[in-house]
Amino acid sequence: MENKKIKRDAVLVLLCIIISAAVYFIINIYVKKDGAYAVVKVDGEIIRSLELNKNTSVIVHGYQGGSNIIVVDNGQVYMTDADCPDKLCERTGRISRTGESIVCLPHRVVVEIQGNTAERIDSVVQ
């Protein structure tokens, strides 16, 4: 009797794992599809929008003459070579999902991932 119960519990646990794995997988695909652009803001103004499917790197001149390099690499975005004092933006690491962002407070630079409906900036305003 006890064995039967354990077996049933094991099946239930396994089922739960499979379902949550499937859900995770589906959400992952959805969200990844969604994250289409990295919008770059300096002092609250959008200066660039980078497509995540194009590998690139751009230098952004932030507030008070600071600079950050924003790299797009295989759908992921990260900051490097920032000359801010805290380097928190570099330490944030890679982002790729809609709603995720990298903030460089000293330079007032924000990189935010937005979906396909994101406001497209085709011309660069500097």
Ligand SMILES: [Zn+2]
């Ligand atoms: Zn920084």
